[in-house]
Structure formats: C-alpha cells, structure tokens
Amino acid sequence: MNTFLVSARHEMLNTRRARTAHILLIVFIGMVIASSVIGWVTNQTVTGVYNKVVADGLTTAPNPFAGVSPLYYARNAVIYVLLIGSLMAIVLGVQATLRDRKASTVDLVLSRPVATPARLLGQLAGLAVVLAAVIAISFSVSWLIISIINGAPLGWDDTGRVIAFGSLSWVLLTAFALLGMLTGLRSKQETTALLVPFVIWSAVAFVLPQIGTAARPVALLNPVPAVASTGGYFDVVSAFTGPLSLTEQFKRASSMILQDPNVTGEATSSILILLAFLVVMTVVVVVTPRNRMRSGLNE
Amino acid sequence: MSSTWVIASKELLDLRRDRLFAVLIGFLAIATLISVGVAAAAFRTELDAYNLYVQQLTASGSTTPPAAPQLFPLQLLRGGVEYLEILGALFAIVLGYGTVAKEKYRGTLQLLLSRPVGRFAIPAGKVLGLAVVWLVVVAVLTVLTTLAILVIGNAPLQGIDVARILIAAVVAWVYLVFWSSLAIGITALSPRLSTGLIVSIVVWLAFVLIVPQIGDTMDPDNQVPGGLFATLQIQKPDELKVLANFAAFDGIRNGLEVSSITKHFERLSFAFLGIKDKYNQQPLGLVWTDMWGYAITLAAATLASVTFAVGATTRRNLQRKIS
Numbered sequence: 001m002n003t004f005l006v007s008a009r010h011e012m013l014n015t016r017r018a019r020t021a022h023i024l025l026i027v028f029i030g031m032v033i034a035s036s037v038i039g040w041v042t043n044q045t046v047t048g049v050y051n052k053v054v055a056d057g058l059t060t061a062p063n064p065f066a067g068v069s070p071l072y073y074a075r076n077a078v079i080y081v082l083l084i085g086s087l088m089a090i091v092l093g094v095q096a097t098l099r100d101r102k103a104s105t106v107d108l109v110l111s112r113p114v115a116t117p118a119r120l121l122g123q124l125a126g127l128a129v130v131l132a133a134v135i136a137i138s139f140s141v142s143w144l145i146i147s148i149i150n151g152a153p154l155g156w157d158d159t160g161r162v163i164a165f166g167s168l169s170w171v172l173l174t175a176f177a178l179l180g181m182l183t184g185l186r187s188k189q190e191t192t193a194l195l196v197p198f199v200i201w202s203a204v205a206f207v208l209p210q211i212g213t214a215a216r217p218v219a220l221l222n223p224v225p226a227v228a229s230t231g232g233y234f235d236v237v238s239a240f241t242g243p244l245s246l247t248e249q250f251k252r253a254s255s256m257i258l259q260d261p262n263v264t265g266e267a268t269s270s271i272l273i274l275l276a277f278l279v280v281m282t283v284v285v286v287v288t289p290r291n292r293m294r295s296g297l298n299e
Numbered sequence: 300m301s302s303t304w305v306i307a308s309k310e311l312l313d314l315r316r317d318r319l320f321a322v323l324i325g326f327l328a329i330a331t332l333i334s335v336g337v338a339a340a341a342f343r344t345e346l347d348a349y350n351l352y353v354q355q356l357t358a359s360g361s362t363t364p365p366a367a368p369q370l371f372p373l374q375l376l377r378g379g380v381e382y383l384e385i386l387g388a389l390f391a392i393v394l395g396y397g398t399v400a401k402e403k404y405r406g407t408l409q410l411l412l413s414r415p416v417g418r419f420a421i422p423a424g425k426v427l428g429l430a431v432v433w434l435v436v437v438a439v440l441t442v443l444t445t446l447a448i449l450v451i452g453n454a455p456l457q458g459i460d461v462a463r464i465l466i467a468a469v470v471a472w473v474y475l476v477f478w479s480s481l482a483i484g485i486t487a488l489s490p491r492l493s494t495g496l497i498v499s500i501v502v503w504l505a506f507v508l509i510v511p512q513i514g515d516t517m518d519p520d521n522q523v524p525g526g527l528f529a530t531l532q533i534q535k536p537d538e539l540k541v542l543a544n545f546a547a548f549d550g551i552r553n554g555l556e557v558s559s560i561t562k563h564f565e566r567l568s569f570a571f572l573g574i575k576d577k578y579n580q581q582p583l584g585l586v587w588t589d590m591w592g593y594a595i596t597l598a599a600a601t602l603a604s605v606t607f608a609v610g611a612t613t614r615r616n617l618q619r620k621i622s
Contacts, residue, residue, distance in 0.1 A: 042522070045517075045519060053531060056540075061530070064530060083508055091497060198389065
C-alpha cells in the first residue's frame with residue numbers, strides 16, 4: 001500500500017480513537033438532525049401567528065411562508081455547519097498534524113521513503129472521508145425527518161438539493177480542516193495551534209461581514225439574512241470584504257440551494273469562491289517543507 | 300505577602316510577557332473599535348439617505364418631512380458587546396486553560412507543589428490573577444470604546460452615559476471571570492490538557508453560540524429579513540396581543556435563551572446601555588428594577604464558577620495531568 005493510502009487509513013483510525021473529537025462529532029450530527037425539528041416547530045408557530053394576525057384583521061399581506069419548499073426546515077443546518085462543523089473540522093485538522101509532532105512519530109515516519117506531499121495529502125484524504133461520513137449520516141437522518149414531517153419522501157429534485165448542500169458543506173469543512181492542519185504544522189505551541197484558526201474563523205465569520213454590511217455578530221448566526229447597509233462606504237468596502245467572507249458565501253449559496261425565499265440571486269460565484277478557498281488551502285498545506293513537519297513543540 | 304497573592308502576581312507577570320495574550324486582546328480591541336466605526340458609518344449612511352429623501356420631498360412640494368433618524372451614542376456599542384459575549388468568552392477560556400497548562404508544559408508544576416502553599420492558594424491565586432487581568436483589559440476596552448464613540452462616532456456623551464458604560468463594564472468583567480474560572484476548573488479535572496481546552500470550547504460553543512442561536516431563530520419576528528411584524532405592518536401593541544396567544548412557545552424559546560449565561564450578560568448590558576429600545580433613555584433605577592434578576596444570576600453563576608475552579612484544582616488533579 002502506498003504512502004497516501006496508509007496515511008489516509010491511519011488518519012481515519014486515529015479520528016475513530018480520539019474520544020474528544022467524538023464530542024464535537026456527536027454535537028454536530030445531533031444539531032443538524034435537530035435543526036429540521038426546530039425549523040418545523042418554528043414554521044408551524046409562525047404560520048399560526050400569521051393566521052391569527054389575519055383573523056384579527058390586522059393585515060392583508062400574503063403569508064410570507066406560503067408554498068415554501070420542505071427544505072426550508074433544514075435552513076438552520078446551514079448555521080450549524082458553519083458554526084459547529086467548522087470548529088469540529090479545525091480541531092480534527094489541528095490534531096492530525098500536531099499528533100505526529102507531539103509524539104515525535106513524524107521523525108520515524110519521515111525516516112522511511114515517504115514524500116511529504118503524499119503524507120499530507122493522505123492525512124487530508126483521511127479527514128475528508130471522516131467529514132464526508134459525518135455529513136452523510138447527519139444529512140441522511142435530516143432527509144428522513146423532513147420526509148416524515150412532509151408526509152412523503154422528498155422528491156428527486158429536493159434530494160438532489162440536499163446532496164448539493166451536503167457537498168458544499170464538505171467543501172467548507174475540508175477547507176477549515178486544512179486551516180487546522182496548517183496551524184498544527186506551523187505553530188510552536190499546542191494552544192496557539194488550536195487558537196489561531198479559531199481567531200481566523202471568528203474574523204471570517206463575524207468581523208469581515210460586519211465591516212462590509214454593518215451586520216451585527218449575533219445576527220450573522222441567524223439563517224435569515226440581516227438587512228445589509230448599502231450606499232457610500234458600504235458599497236466600496238463590501239466589494240473587497242464580500243468575497244473574503246467565506247462563511248457568508250457559504251450561507252448564501254446554501255440558502256439558494258435549499259430554496260430559501262429570503263435569498264435571491266445565483267449561487268455559482270459563491271460556490272467558486274469556496275472551491276478556490278479549498279484549492280488554495282490544499283496547496284498551502286501540501287508545500288509544507290519536511291523540516292517544518294519535524295519541528296518540535298516549544299512547550 | 301500571602302501565597303495566593305504571590306501566585307496571582309506571577310500570573311500577572313506571565314501574562315504581561317505573553318505574546319499570545321497581547322495578540323488576543325489586540326484582536327478583541329480592534330474588532331470592538333471596528334464595530335463602533337461600522338455602526339457610526341451605518342448611521343451616517345441612514346442620515347444621508349434621509350436627507351436625500353427630504354430634499355426630494357421638498358422639491359415635490361411636500362411640507363411634512365418624516366422624523367429624522369436619531370443617534371443614541373451608546374447604541375453604537377452593540378457590536379462591541381456582542382464581540383465580548385462571543386470572542387471575549389473564548390479568549391477568557393484560553394487564558395483560564397493556559398494558566399493551568401503552562402505549569403505542566405514548563406515543568407514548574409512540581410516545583411510549585413513542592414512549596415508550602417495552602418490547599419486553595421494555587422487555584423485562588425490563579426483566579427485572582429486572571430480577575431485582575433480582566434479588570435485591566437475591560438478598563439482599557441472601556442476607555443477605547445468611549446473614545447471611539449466621541450471621535451469615530453462623533454457623538455457627545457453625558458455624565459449618565461458614562462455611568463451606563465461603567466455599569467456595562469462591570470457586567471462584562473463578571474462575565475469574563477466566569478469563563479476563565481470555568482476553564483480553569485475543567486482543565487484541572489481533565490486528565491489531558493488538550494482535552495480540557497476542547498471540552499471548554501465545546502461548553503462555549505453550546506452556551507455562547509448554539510443555545511442563544513436556537514432561541515433567536517425560533518423568534519417569530521426573526522423569520523423574515525427586517526422582521527415579520529414590520530413586513531406585515533403590525534404595530535407593537537398589536538404584536539404583543541397576538542404573541543400572547545403563543546405564550547407556551549415563547550416560554551420555551553425564552554427558557555432556552557435564559558439557560559445560557561451569555562443571554563444574562565447580553566440582556567443586562569443591552570438594558571443598561573439602552574441598546575434595547577424598551578430601556579433606551581430610561582432612568583437607571585427603572586432598568587435595575589427590571590434587570591436585577593439577571594444581575595443576581597450572573598453574579599451567582601460567576602461565584603459558582605470560581606468555587607468550581609478553586610475546588611477542582613486540587614494537588615491530586617494537577618499531579619495526574621498528562622500533556
């Protein structure tokens with residue numbers, strides 16, 4: 001078996017044995033599944049509120065939720081992917097590369113005829129398979145719950161959309177796992193290795209979108225997009241910060257895939273930005289020099 | 300000098316030399332200042348749009364312009380409070396974890412435990428040290444954001460506004476001490492140091508992000524951009540009357556929110572700063588009458604967290620730690 005496959009298998013085995021990572025995996029799967037139920041309960045209540053408003057003669061406006069897609073119930077899952085999923089992926093990525101440095105097993109591994117790109121890509125492949133499995137489990141159960149709520153299995157179109165959403169989630173999570181791998185390789189301390197990607201994540205998830213749209217940090221955790229400030233300063237700044245706000249790009253593309261009526265436009269540019277992020281991160285990690293992989297921790 | 304104070308002084312010295320700490324606090328300060336600047340820019344954009352609208356109205360012969368948007372300076376702090384509740388809590392966890400982890404990594408734990416220090420001196424010293432650090436950090440952030448309101452926001456502040464900012468600063472300090480103490484306790488109990496950090500982060504994720512997020516997304520008014528009731532053009536009294544029919548749902552939603560200490564911090568800060576419309580420009584006494592329950596729970600939770608940190612950081616727990 002070649003280096004790539006051995007490293008991939010080794011990574012999957014390590015993740016299976018890492019009990020701490022299991023906490024995050026379980027929280028992620030649980031919340032994605034729960035998101036459908038939360039979405040359904042909320043939708044039922046809001047429909048009730050609308051009916052009451054109409055019955056009281058307070059509005060003649062049409063029901064904003066009439067005819068929404070059953071996938072509307074899954075919209076909270078978008079937030080859990082970028083919230084729990086991203087942090088889970090970062091932790092898995094950090095542990096993957098830091099583990100070898102902590103235990104000094106990297107010296108042993110690299111004493112063999114092993115190419116560093118093959119080793120790192122193998123580790124990445126292992127993580128990618130784990131992430132794909134987690135996404136597959138959680139979204140399959142979510143599909144089942146939405147089908148039960150809907151009273152019939154989701155059609156081919158909706159199922160295809162769930163698969164597309166799952167694939168996009170995989171792209172985002174794998175890119176964040178790569179960010180974790182990178183800091184695991186580059187940091188001198190374990191704390192820094194875990195913390196730096198968290199700080200980068202929070203800058204991408206909260207600070208960048210706020211600079212360009214004046215959206216409040218907490219409002220960014222709501223699947224319903226905040227009303228963005230436009231004009232003057234915001235038009236100029238959002239042209240720069242918008243493409244870099246990866247989590248907002250993910251929210252936008254996912255909401256369109258899930259047919260959220262609150263989000264309009266086309267998803268292609270957002271998907272391309274996320275794919276570009278994944279490719280760039282892969283290149284940056286793969287070109288890590290051999291001596292960097294072997295550097296010890298300063299703790 | 301007592302052992303507790305010696306250890307607290309050592310923590311202060313360590314953190315003063317810690318580059319990671321400087322980077323974290325720098326990041327928090329920059330994010331907070333950006334939020335004030337962005338909120339001020341958003342208000343100016345709104346004002347420009349209003350002026351343009353009034354010009355067009357005047358040109359069309361109308362003599363009754365709508366009310367101009369009004370700037371309430373303390374409302375510029377909303378983003379900053381939210382950064383403290385999310386990032387501040389995360390950084391407080393990292394500092395709490397670091398204060399235990401560094402002793403193991405540097406090999407100073409055995410030396411520390413070989414000295415004749417009291418049962419509670421080590422954890423109490425560490426909590427005290429971090430409490431002092433957070434006091435300084437909050438004081439610096441308070442001065443910076445107050446200056447940002449005056450300079451970037453170009454908004455005047457009254458004496459009562461400064462009092463409101465100081466109250467919010469005290470609330471923020473208590474909140475940050477809660478998270479640092481919790482992280483000390485969890486790290487002390489965890490056999491592996493990295494497990495302590497990851498478990499603390501999972502707790503942060505659950506109580507700072509997930510639980511409030513669920514409550515927020517269950518709010519009927521948050522289902523449409525700009526608000527459901529605004530979209531349906533429903534006035535506030537009618538909105539309250541309609542929602543009274545969904546008291547059970549709202550009770551569950553609110554119950555979820557208040558199960559998170561973060562919401563207690565947020566509601567207290569928003570009320571005293573007048574960020575929540577209901578309390579804007581209201582006398583402090585009236586705000587206190589409504590909010591004292593949250594103040595008590597936040598204080599009690601922090602006391603419990605400090606007790607947990609001091610109780611869990613035993614000699615036995617520290618000695619069995621694996622890096």
